[in-house]
Amino acid sequence: MTHVRLFEPGDATQVAVTMARAFAEYPYTVWTVQAENRHERLRGLYTLFVAEFAASFDGVWVTDDCAAVASWLPPGVIGPDESFLARHGATFTELIGDRLPAHLAASEVIDPHRPAEPHWYLASMGTHPDWWNRGLGTRVLRPVLDRCDAEGLPAFTETSTEDNVRFYRRNGFDVVAEADLPDGGPHLWFLHRNPGAGR
Numbered sequence: 001m002t003h004v005r006l007f008e009p010g011d012a013t014q015v016a017v018t019m020a021r022a023f024a025e026y027p028y029t030v031w032t033v034q035a036e037n038r039h040e041r042l043r044g045l046y047t048l049f050v051a052e053f054a055a056s057f058d059g060v061w062v063t064d065d066c067a068a069v070a071s072w073l074p075p076g077v078i079g080p081d082e083s084f085l086a087r088h089g090a091t092f093t094e095l096i097g098d099r100l101p102a103h104l105a106a107s108e109v110i111d112p113h114r115p116a117e118p119h120w121y122l123a124s125m126g127t128h129p130d131w132w133n134r135g136l137g138t139r140v141l142r143p144v145l146d147r148c149d150a151e152g153l154p155a156f157t158e159t160s161t162e163d164n165v166r167f168y169r170r171n172g173f174d175v176v177a178e179a180d181l182p183d184g185g186p187h188l189w190f191l192h193r194n195p196g197a198g199r
Contacts, residue, residue: 004139007060007069012051014066019046022069022126027186028160032106034097044095046124048088053080054123061143068127068136072144075118075153078111105182113177113190115156120144122157141171148195155193160186172197 007015020042023029033041050071054060059072073079080088096103114121127136148155157173159165165175173191180187
């Protein structure tokens with residue numbers, strides 16, 4: 001049985017590699033991150049937003065070898081705060097590159113769909129392609145889904161692939177809205193999970 005645990009600082013490099021590989025062809029990241037040197041850009045972005053930001057809330061769960069990663073934000077945390085952006089905003093802008101307008105437009109589509117009620121937000125979940133279809137994604141989601149069930153809190157996420165919609169449905173999520181990103185961007189599904197769903 002694969003062991004799942006909280007992120008530790010020494011995991012940062014492998015977490016970034018796993019997430020960059022997992023999202024290399026993902027429609028949302030292809031649309032919102034500059035194509036040139038995209039793998040290196042993704043590694044930098046996931047270092048910032050997973051290994052530094054989400055991990056600061058004990059929101060990142062990994063398999064022992066970091067082949068699968070789930071990055072959550074707890075109730076009340078919408079995204080990076082002013083302090084984080086003051087420290088890392090310039091790096092973020094450089095990593096996004098020429099797709100910054102697309103990224104900002106995507107945020108304007110996504111943000112209104114976040115529930116008003118307290119919830120855990122699954123900001124990103126990825127499995128290294130060498131480990132796909134082995135159940136690691138479900139395992140790495142389980143700690144926070146179990147916490148949601150115990151505390152009576154919903155979970156929320158969005159995705160840009162139908163395969164992911166099916167995966168999340170198996171884990172108790174339901175599609176509650178859909179939208180297209182502007183200027184020919186990918187289709188998004190917004191998913192909500194009530195506590196206790198999918199058990």
